[in-house]
Amino acid sequence: EPEVTQTPSHQVTQMGQEVILRCVPISNHLYFYWYRQILGQKVEFLVSFYNNEISEKSEIFDDQFSVERPDGSNFTLKIRSTKLEDSAMYFCASSEVRTRRVGQPQHFGDGTRLSIL
Amino acid sequence: AQSVAQPEDQVNVAEGNPLTVKCTYSVSGNPYLFWYVQYPNRGLQFLLKYITGDNLVKGSYGFEAEFNKSQTSFHLKKPSALVSDSALYFCAVRDGTGANNLFFGTGTRLTVIP
Secondary structure: OOOOEEEOOEEEEOOOOOEEEEEEOOOOOOEEEEEEEOOOOOEEEEEEEEOOEEEEEOOOOOOOEEEEOOOOOOEEEEEOOOOHHHOEEEEEEEEOOOOOOOOOOOEEOOOEEEEEO | OOEEEOOOOEEEEEOOOOEEEOOEEEOOOOOEEEEEEEOOOOOEEEEEEEOOOOOEEEOHHHOEEEEEOOOOEEEEEEOOOOHHHOEEEEEEEEOOOOOOOOEEOOOEEEEEEO
């Protein structure tokens, strides 16, 4: 069964440094997402991406964050200047279509654990 | 605004007994409801969804969930629990107004005791 893959599985970064988290969504999927899960807390939506542009974003997704689909397979999340509170597990997800009528499930990767020192 | 409540942080059940993991929701418009399971150091795995139709939906690994519109609930159930069902379970909702992002509950840790 096709899977969403994320790299690296664990990223350790100094505070203030830039970090890029990478995801390869399922190949025929058109909608891409990033979520984060701070340790012991719930999964929070960050951003969704469709047709090469951001579709929705939460208030967490401020100017320090950006997303990009640099080629036909990768989907990246960049944090420009990391803060201690950015430490979390970051999940990428993808879904087949975006429509109001069909609730296609989102398929998640195993996550990247980001640790800011 | 959308919200999801999972009132129990922890549910313990003996192997072979039925299990229920509770979820209530609040959305604008018609709800799209989902259950996901998370095993240690893994991502979220889709279990089942309710979009429309029968209130009882069946999903992976023998799980099912019952949509109750009047009680705004979507409880996850399984007739006979397995030790391998022990994991973290998340209820999620998407509203029917067009936004595609999921709102998750805080999760319920299910422990099945042998």
